[in-house]
Amino acid sequence: MSSEILLLFTFVLAIxxxxxxxxxxPSQLHTPLMSGANAISGVTIVGALVAAGSLAEGTVSVVxxxxxxxxxxxxxxxxxxxxxRMLAMFKTKQHGGDK
Amino acid sequence: xxxxxxxxxxxxxxxxxxxYGLKMLSSQRTAKRGNLVSAAGMxxxxxxxxxxxxxxxxxxxxxILIGGAIGATAALRVPMTSMPEFVALFNGFGGMASLxxxxxxxxxxxxxxxxxxxxxxxxxxIALAALIGGLTFTGSLIAYGKxxxxxxxxxxxxxxxxxxxxxxxxxxxxxxxxxxxxxxxPTTAASYAPFLLLVGLALVLGVLATIPIGGADMPVVxxxxxxxxxxxxxxxxxxxxxxMLIVAGSLVGASGMILTAIMCKAMNRSLGNxxxxxxxxxxxxxxxxxQGEAKPITxxxxxxxxxxxxxxxxxxxxxxxxxxxxxVVRELGEILEDNGSEVKYAVxxxxxxxxxxxxxxxxxxxVPYEQLVEMDEINPAMESVDVAIVIGANDVVNPAAREDPSxxxxxxxxxxxxxxxxxxxxxxxxxxxxxxxxxDLFFKxxxxxxxxxxxxxxxxxxxxxxxxx
Numbered sequence: 001m002s003s004e005i006l007l008l009f010t011f012v013l014a015i016x017x018x019x020x021x022x023x024x025x026p027s028q029l030h031t032p033l034m035s036g037a038n039a040i041s042g043v044t045i046v047g048a049l050v051a052a053g054s055l056a057e058g059t060v061s062v063v064x065x066x067x068x069x070x071x072x073x074x075x076x077x078x079x080x081x082x083x084x085r086m087l088a089m090f091k092t093k094q095h096g097g098d099k
Numbered sequence: 100x101x102x103x104x105x106x107x108x109x110x111x112x113x114x115x116x117x118x119y120g121l122k123m124l125s126s127q128r129t130a131k132r133g134n135l136v137s138a139a140g141m142x143x144x145x146x147x148x149x150x151x152x153x154x155x156x157x158x159x160x161x162x163i164l165i166g167g168a169i170g171a172t173a174a175l176r177v178p179m180t181s182m183p184e185f186v187a188l189f190n191g192f193g194g195m196a197s198l199x200x201x202x203x204x205x206x207x208x209x210x211x212x213x214x215x216x217x218x219x220x221x222x223x224x225i226a227l228a229a230l231i232g233g234l235t236f237t238g239s240l241i242a243y244g245k246x247x248x249x250x251x252x253x254x255x256x257x258x259x260x261x262x263x264x265x266x267x268x269x270x271x272x273x274x275x276x277x278x279x280x281x282x283x284x285p286t287t288a289a290s291y292a293p294f295l296l297l298v299g300l301a302l303v304l305g306v307l308a309t310i311p312i313g314g315a316d317m318p319v320v321x322x323x324x325x326x327x328x329x330x331x332x333x334x335x336x337x338x339x340x341x342x343m344l345i346v347a348g349s350l351v352g353a354s355g356m357i358l359t360a361i362m363c364k365a366m367n368r369s370l371g372n373x374x375x376x377x378x379x380x381x382x383x384x385x386x387x388x389x390q391g392e393a394k395p396i397t398x399x400x401x402x403x404x405x406x407x408x409x410x411x412x413x414x415x416x417x418x419x420x421x422x423x424x425x426x427v428v429r430e431l432g433e434i435l436e437d438n439g440s441e442v443k444y445a446v447x448x449x450x451x452x453x454x455x456x457x458x459x460x461x462x463x464x465x466v467p468y469e470q471l472v473e474m475d476e477i478n479p480a481m482e483s484v485d486v487a488i489v490i491g492a493n494d495v496v497n498p499a500a501r502e503d504p505s506x507x508x509x510x511x512x513x514x515x516x517x518x519x520x521x522x523x524x525x526x527x528x529x530x531x532x533x534x535x536x537x538x539d540l541f542f543k544x545x546x547x548x549x550x551x552x553x554x555x556x557x558x559x560x561x562x563x564x565x566x567x568x
Binding site for chain 1: 117118120121122124125126127130131133134135137138141144145148149152153154155156158159161162163165166167169170171173174175177179182185186189190192193195196197199200202203204206207220321322325328329331332333335336337338339340341342343344345346347348349350351352353354355356357358361446448453454455456458459462463465467468469470471473474
């Protein structure tokens with residue numbers, strides 16, 4: 001039981017950490033923040049990999065796991081790439097884009 | 100040190116990189132690197148998982164290839180104007196992945212649990228991953244449909260809507276309880292049936308909870324779904340007892356919640372009001388329409404005023420995105436700068452269909468970051484602004500929010516363009532905005548209306564300026 005309590009403990013602390021981290025983001029960056037955070041939520045890929053790759057599985061579990069890998073990978077790859085694309089466009093005047 | 104410890108250490112490293120990456124995302128200077136830092140964390144997490152235990156790799160490789168190809172193609176192709184629906188869709192995919200992880204884990208544990216000793220924490224976590232993941236998935240699909248205008252973006256309301264939704268939630272909770280009680284039942288159908296029911300209800304709930312929310316409230320919905328996708332990942336973390344998943348999921352959950360709160364505050368409404376009231380579906384009677392006379396001007400008139408303006412502020416809204424006018428707006432801004440004006444772009448927090456969307460479009464059009472200013476920054480300086488140019492924004496510049504207590508948007512913070520010496524409003528007609536209320540701004544003494552498509556209007560002004568130069 002104690003390990004579950006530890007997980008709960010971690011969960012609560014991480015929520016507070018997240019609130020502290022994000023509360024100061026300027027509104028100009030809200031869209032990239034959201035798509036970047038969205039990419040992080042693709043971390044569920046870790047669970048998907050375990051399910052899709054486990055050796056002694058029934059087929060159903062592997063099929064579900066593989067589907068989960070597909071969805072999570074779309075989320076991770078697409079999320080990071082599009083965030084990078086967006087952030088590359090935010091330029092300051094010094095190195096401002098060509099006119 | 101055994102292999103498992105190494106994997107756990109790698110997970111800690113990944114968590115730190117996520118935290119640090121998110122922190123760096125909060126400043127324009129470090130944001131791009133921050134995103135890479137967080138991506139590096141993800142890579143470490145994936146590699147550690149892959150080498151941490153014996154696995155068969157063929158399905159994993161297949162899944163990653165398919166998902167990677169779809170994700171990369173979509174991310175590189177999506178136009179910036181479509182970013183809201185893109186992010187909405189991706190939120191949904193994250194939710195679906197978490198649902199599937201919960202389901203796969205349930206399926207894997209089933210032989211051991213039936214007739215044995217299930218871990219009830221895991222059982223409940225599986226149920227929550229299915230519930231949150233499922234409703235995030237279909238909710239996001241509806242949001243995608245509304246944002247891309249595949250579906251009608253109007254709020255869909257019907258009598259007893261909230262009772263129906265509450266009933267579904269209640270049945271879903273009962274399904275979770277039945278599922279948990281029967282997790283050790285030797286007859287697998289006894290727990291599988293309530294589980295499948297739960298998945299079905301979650302999917303239906305996502306649809307029903309999103310349809311009553313209208314187009315203008317989409318910034319709130321996207322933020323909320325963003326938060327849910329994180330919480331779903333969190334639930335998946337409890338399912339597989341993985342601390343990193345819980346940390347990363349909570350960070351995303353928290354960030355989505357904060358954005359949701361910021362959006363609600365920027366509309367001066369409670370979350371409950373946004374989610375349940377179907378704002379804008381019925382044209383609210385509020386607002387005494389002090390109709391006056393709108394003063395239309397031609398691009399030529401606009402040019403004469405702009406020529407002598409020392410400071411100009413553009414206030415874009417969703418209409419700028421719809422008209423794809425961001426590039427001509429930037430061009431006009433540059434011409435004005437060359438002419439000696441100080442040019443700024445002021446963006447309301449809920450302008451457009453997702454938080455910060457207008458800023459992305461202006462950045463895409465090469466507007467330098469320091470010219471993008473927040474509402475709270477521009478409002479105190481508004482009285483010294485010569486010309487405020489409103490492009491496709493309506494409710495977020497409606498002075499009724501400040502002056503008219505009977506208005507349905509009264510109390511909402513707005514960009515006080517009416518305090519500028521002259522206001523240009525670029526608009527197709529005098530029609531009301533999402534909130535369905537008249538905008539007194541159009542009839543103010545210092546307001547000039549430039550009717551027509553935003554892009555061609557701006558282009559016409561540019562032509563006037565060039566002709567004369």
